[in-house]
Each structure stands twice: as C-alpha cells, then as structure tokens.
Amino acid sequence: MKILICISNVPDTTTKIKLTGDNKAVDLANVQWIINPWDELALTRALELKENTANAIDKVTVITVGNAGAEPTIRKALAIGADNAIRVNTDPKDAWLVATQIANAVKSENFDIILCGIESSDYNGSAMGGMLSEMLDLPSVSSVSKIEIEGAKVKVNREIAGGFETVEPSLPFVAIVQKGIAKEPRIPSMRGIMMARQKPLTVLEPVAADALTGFVNYEPPMPKAACKMVDADNVAQLVDLLHHEAKII
Amino acid sequence: MNKILIYTENFDGKFKKSTFEAVCYGVEIARQAGTEAIALSIGDVAESELINLSKYGVARILTCNNPMLSTLDNQAYAAVISQVAKSEGAGIVVFSASNTSKAVAPRVSVKLNAGLVFSVSGLPKSLNPFVVVKKVFHGKAFADVMIKSDVKVISIAQNSFGVRENTTEAVIESISAGFDTSAIKTKVTNVEKSTGKVLLNDAEVVVSGGRGMKSPDNWKPLEELAELLGAATACSRPVSDEGWRPHSEHVGQTGKIVAPNLYFAFGISGAIQHVAGVSSSKFIVAVNTDKEAPIFQAADYGIVGDVQKVLPPLIEAVKKLKSEV
The missing domain is CATH 3.40.50.620 (HUPs)
Incomplete structure (x- = not known):
C-alpha cells in the first residue's frame, strides 16, 4: 500500500498578521513557515500506520505545491519520517491551481490512500482535498478524525452533528482529516534530520493552469472595545450586565 | 444573470x-x-x-x-x-x-x-x-x-x-x-450519536474551560452553568490534549471555530490560536486569575478571579435571573 500526504506550507499559527501598506497583501516578511497543522497530524498518522507491519505499507510520500521557499517545510516532513517528497515548482495561488498540480503529479502513481488536512491555517479554504478527489475521480471522506486499516479494508470515522459515523470507502480514496486523527504531531529527531538529506525530493515543473479565485484586497479586523471589568466579589453584576446591557441572557 | x-x-x-x-x-x-x-x-x-x-x-x-x-x-x-x-x-x-x-x-x-x-x-x-x-x-x-x-x-x-x-x-x-x-463507493457501517446535548456548532451560548479549571474533576459547575443557559460545553486545546475533555469540544484554530451569541472562557489564557476560534462570538466573557491574560483583550466582560470561586455565585445569579423572567 502507498500513502500520499498533501502538505501546505503556512505561516506559524502564532504569527501576528500584518498587511502591506496598500492592504493588497499580507506582509509575510520574517514569517516562520511550518507544515499546516492538520497535514502534520495526517503525516504522523500515516507513519503510525506504516510502523504497524501488519498493514504492509511500502511507502509514505509527501507532496507540496510551492516555490523553492517551501523546501524547508517539505524537508521537515522527510525528517519526521516520510520516505520521499515531491514539490511542484509554482506559486500556490488558489486551491484549484494546487489541486490541478497535485492531480497531475500523482495521477499515474497509484496511491491507495491520499490524506489532506481539512483546511490550511492561512487562507482557510477547505477546498483543496475535495477538489483533488474530484479531479482524480476518487471517493472521498471528509471531517475524518480516525483512520484504521484492517487487512485490505480501510475504516474511518467521520464527524457528524453530535457524533460520528464509521465509513468504509473502496480504495483508492482521499481522506480529508481533522483534529483527532493523531494525538500529537511528531517532532523530527536529529537522526531524522540527517536522514532527510539523503531522501529523494523530486521537483516537478507545473502544468499550465489558472487560479479561479484571487485576493484583491485585505482589511484588518475591527478593533475591539475595551473589556468591562467586574469585581470578583460582585459576580451578580456580570449577570446583570449580560441581561440588561448586552441583552444576551 | x-x-x-x-x-x-x-x-x-x-x-x-x-x-x-x-x-x-x-x-x-x-x-x-x-x-x-x-x-x-x-x-x-x-x-x-x-x-x-x-x-x-x-x-x-x-x-x-x-x-x-x-x-x-x-x-x-x-x-x-x-x-x-x-x-x-x-x-x-x-x-x-x-x-x-x-x-x-x-x-x-x-x-x-x-x-x-x-x-x-x-x-x-x-x-x-x-x-x-x-x-x-x-x-x-x-x-x-x-x-x-x-x-x-x-x-x-x-x-x-x-x-x-x-x-x-x-x-x-x-x-x-x-x-x-x-x-457509490463509500458505505456507512456504524453511527454513534449523543442525543439531548446542545451541539457546539449550533449553540447560541458556549461555556468553555481551560487549564485554569485545574482538573477534569472541576467541570461540574461549568456543566451546571451550561445547562442553566441551554449552552454547549467546550474547552481549550491543552484541556483536550490532556484528555480532560474530548477533542470534539476543542475550540480554537485547529479545533472548532464557533460563533455563538455568548462565549464564556473560564480559566482560558487566550492564546492567539484560541481567540482565532472564538473571535466571531457576539459577546465574550472571560474569567481568569491573571489580569494580564490576553483573553481580556478579546473579551467584552471580564472578572479577575479564580474560576472555582466565581462559578458558584455566577450560577446562583443566573438561577435568580431565570426565576424572575
């Protein structure tokens, strides 16, 4: 069995977001780049599945769409434990473009399981995994919080309102994963970092494709009014404020 | 068109x-x-x-x-x-x-x-x-x-x-x-659903606890307040990572994004990732022992104090209000 994990290169989630002077872009100078948190959990889970020898997983591959600047992030995925990596050398302008590039890069690779994070922590698009599965004409299950392999079968838990469903897809398929898929992301070991330098990283040139969406302008969030403080010895006043002033309870 | x-x-x-x-x-x-x-x-x-x-x-x-x-x-x-x-x-x-x-x-x-x-x-x-x-x-x-x-x-x-x-x-x-x-290439083989609980994504009021709750055993009053207000319960990331509460309750950037009318943050310091998940709430109430906690910058109403000391009188006051209206 072969597993592919799609990786998005995103600013660290603690980044304070600044806009450029003309509000036409997010100022990404001096930003620390990381593996998108959900993609990192997906990679961790794929490695856990591979380490269970009963699962007979030959290869865990990671792919990203990005310029050379994304290389440290995909190298980190190798250091965490992926066997090989692919980078499609283009600017990931929108989900459509990224999905088109990944679909083209992997269409003849016969991956059995493709894992994508449910969104990227930068533009929160929630689109790439679903688009990729449609472009590859594969079944997909989204909001996946658990994935298990039982022989030739794969079982996933899909979150629904108030609980979850167990879903069995036919293979190959795309799982779009969320929190819970793995407990905590793995941190690369020193040995992992050394080994990553030797692992294959294939750079592919993009196919011709256009983005269908584009960011035209940004605005900072509206400033919030100062917090109204209530004395800890007078908690009833809080309820009074919520009832009479905010009219919310 | x-x-x-x-x-x-x-x-x-x-x-x-x-x-x-x-x-x-x-x-x-x-x-x-x-x-x-x-x-x-x-x-x-x-x-x-x-x-x-x-x-x-x-x-x-x-x-x-x-x-x-x-x-x-x-x-x-x-x-x-x-x-x-x-x-x-x-x-x-x-x-x-x-x-x-x-x-x-x-x-x-x-x-x-x-x-x-x-x-x-x-x-x-x-x-x-x-x-x-x-x-x-x-x-x-x-x-x-x-x-x-x-x-x-x-x-x-x-x-x-x-x-x-x-x-x-x-x-x-x-x-x-x-x-x-x-x-059709997918098959649903099992469904597990809790009934009677207010769902986090639908809730008009959310009552959430963080590390300041100190122990999973301290959630009783928080649940009581939630029930009084017809609210859903939630938690911050460290709480779900510790296994004090289920992952499905984790609110924040990597968990659930919520937008209720009223969000209570008890013992939540307000890390940037947490605030990102709740900033669309109409009103945010924060209770924290640390008056410098960033959650107070996101909140509309705040109390500097220990959640365990604030919750009982808060519950009493809500009960009193509910009995009056």
Missing part, C-alpha cells in the same frame, strides 16, 4: 438555522441580480419540512429523495448538485458552511469549472466582477476574494447573515438522482 441554486442541507430530516441563513443569502443575491433562487434538498425530508423553505423567498423547491442518498457520499451528492446546477443554468451555487459542504462543495466546483470561496462572511461586494469577503488567518484579517470563473460556488459562514422571512408560493418538485447509485 443566471439563477442561484442553494443546497439546503438537512440534519435527520430537519433544516437548521444555518440552512435558512444560506437560503436568505441566496435569495438576496437573486433579488439584487434580478433572477430567481432555487432550493435543492437531498435525502429524506418530509414535505411539511420542505415547505418551510418557502418562508424565506425561494422560487422553487427541488427534492431528490433516493434511498441510496440517505447517508452522505461525497461523489454522489456532488453529482446530483452539479447536474441540477447545469440543468437549471445556475450561475452561483450557495452552501451553508458545514462539514457536509466542506466535503461536497469542492467536488461540485470541479464539476462546474467553478471557483470556490468557503465561509463567506457577508453579501458580495460586487456581482460583476464577483467579489466576496471572508476571514483569513482565522479572523486575524478579512480578505476580498474575486471569483473569475463563469460559475461560482460559495458557502456562507454561520451567523454571518441572519434569517429574514419572505414567504413565497414555492412548490415542491421531486427530481431523480440521474446517475447509477449502485456505483
């Missing part, structure tokens, strides 16, 4: 407020563009429930009730929605922002060669070119996004538009799935 198609998601045969919100949004765009809005329901929804869609201004109500579509299969649902979009000549397909739309809308967009914007937070800034606004970086900025394709697919962020009644004489039309349902 081409018609507006709204996918009206149901939950066990019932529509939720988020569905009606998407309907109202689609109806308003249709009004601005001088075209009609059509609702499409998939799955087993009774006529008595379907007709509720006519309260919000749709011109027609289409229903595709095929037993093979009683559980969600992303490929099948996307096939039905995109076929209807094509046969009706829809220019914009509108979803509510739910787990189902995250699963299905991107597939629909590929089938229609349409650009997709998820979680739109207001009416289009312009229809031609088509520009919508959405939050990016989990609310740390807003972005105007242009969709350049002929057909557009969007989903509407919860509680971002509201619901307004506008009754029409819409009739219900049954449609066939129009594809081979035996080709």
